[in-house]
Amino acid sequence: MQRKITRRIMAGNLAIGGGADISVQSMCNTKTQNVEETLGQIEALCKAGCDIVRLAVPDNEAARVLPEIRKNCKIPLVADIHFDYKLAIAAAKAGFDKIRINPGNIGSEEKVRELARACQENGAAIRVGVNSGSIPSDLLREYGNTPKALCESALRHIRLLEKADFKDICVSLKSSDVSGTVEACRMMSGLTDYPLHLGITESGTPYSGLVKSSVGIGTLLMEGIGDTIRVSLTADPVEEVRAGIAILKAAGLRRCGVNIISCPTCGRTDIDLISLTEKVEALLSGIEKPITVAVMGCAVNGPGEAREADYGIAGGRGEGLLFKNGEIIKKVSEDELAPELLKMIQSDTL
Numbered sequence: 612m613q614r615k616i617t618r619r620i621m622a623g624n625l626a627i628g629g630g631a632d633i634s635v636q637s638m639c640n641t642k643t644q645n646v647e648e649t650l651g652q653i654e655a656l657c658k659a660g661c662d663i664v665r666l667a668v669p670d671n672e673a674a675r676v677l678p679e680i681r682k683n684c685k686i687p688l689v690a691d692i693h694f695d696y697k698l699a700i701a702a703a704k705a706g707f708d709k710i711r712i713n714p715g716n717i718g719s720e721e722k723v724r725e726l727a728r729a730c731q732e733n734g735a736a737i738r739v740g741v742n743s744g745s746i747p748s749d750l751l752r753e754y755g756n757t758p759k760a761l762c763e764s765a766l767r768h769i770r771l772l773e774k775a776d777f778k779d780i781c782v783s784l785k786s787s788d789v790s791g792t793v794e795a796c797r798m799m800s801g802l803t804d805y806p807l808h809l810g811i812t813e814s815g816t817p818y819s820g821l822v823k824s825s826v827g828i829g830t831l832l833m834e835g836i837g838d839t840i841r842v843s844l845t846a847d848p849v850e851e852v853r854a855g856i857a858i859l860k861a862a863g864l865r866r867c868g869v870n871i872i873s874c875p876t877c878g879r880t881d882i883d884l885i886s887l888t889e890k891v892e893a894l895l896s897g898i899e900k901p902i903t904v905a906v907m908g909c910a911v912n913g914p915g916e917a918r919e920a921d922y923g924i925a926g927g928r929g930e931g932l933l934f935k936n937g938e939i940i941k942k943v944s945e946d947e948l949a950p951e952l953l954k955m956i957q958s959d960t961l
Contacts, residue, residue: 622708677690895956
């Protein structure tokens with residue numbers, strides 16, 4: 612695919628847009644003022660592969676601890692602000708790398724200018740985040756709750772920042788409606804060169820939320836649209852990171868860790884393929900080298916159909932084959948398949 616090359620901005624040492632790798636974001640669900648718990652969750656997100664972490668800053672109590680949080684972690688941090696521009700300024704002065712705001716909720720143009728000035732002085736970018744629940748009433752009257760209204764709302768806020776001579780901007784347009792979000796992002800991509808943050812807001816549980824997010828985010832990514840993503844789930848934020856990385860890997864936009872391909876179950880299968888695949892996935896979870904591993908259920912879907920895999924196993928009745936780059940290595944019993952596969956991969960990658 613050919614990605615749209617957007618304007619590049621920086622969130623700390625992380626490049627967003629301009630052809631940079633698409634970054635995965637998540638948001639802490641801790642009370643920010645609980646510094647120890649918040650830093651612990653940031654560390655867990657980093658270990659899962661998160662590129663940028665957002666924190667809620669709803670009040671002065673949360674704002675007061677931002678310098679301490681910033682001092683104790685290296686990952687780029689985003690402060691999520693609603694309504695109070697003074698909290699956003701405090702976050703910028705605390706060294707946060709990006710401020711997520713809806714400028715229409717900040718107040719007067721003078722307040723927006725003051726915030727823009729603070730961000731410029733402290734090297735912070737701004738994400739203009741609009742969603743279907745925050746569209747101004749005049750735009751709702753004119754366009755209804757539509758992708759056009761979302762775009763016009765974002766453009767209005769962008770102009771406020773541009774008027775303040777601020778252009779280190781990332782934009783997000785989100786709705787819980789997948790098709791509406793996709794259309795709004797397509798529209799915005801054609802109207803501006805600012806980098807786009809993608810996501811389906813309020814997408815739901817790990818199962819339904821991942822399905823919705825994969826369809827929405829995946830569609831846009833395959834069209835070359837998007838510079839950073841968040842998979843919003845009603846779940847542990849670590850699950851959001853894993854889901855985001857999985858979406859990027861499926862779209863061919865990130866090569867990291869083990870990519871497992873496995874055939875669906877059918878009447879030809881003479882092995883417990885479901886538990887075998889789960890066992891292989893768990894055993895290989897710590898391997899960071901980008902490799903493709905096939906777990907196949909029978910000879911029909913064995914080394915031949917999975918010849919593009921770096922490593923693989925093909926099950927039979929009580930036994931199976933280990934193969935590497937399409938070549939059969941040896942036959943082992945069913946209970947040895949997963950451990951022998953791990954041993955073969957470790958001998959090459961460690």
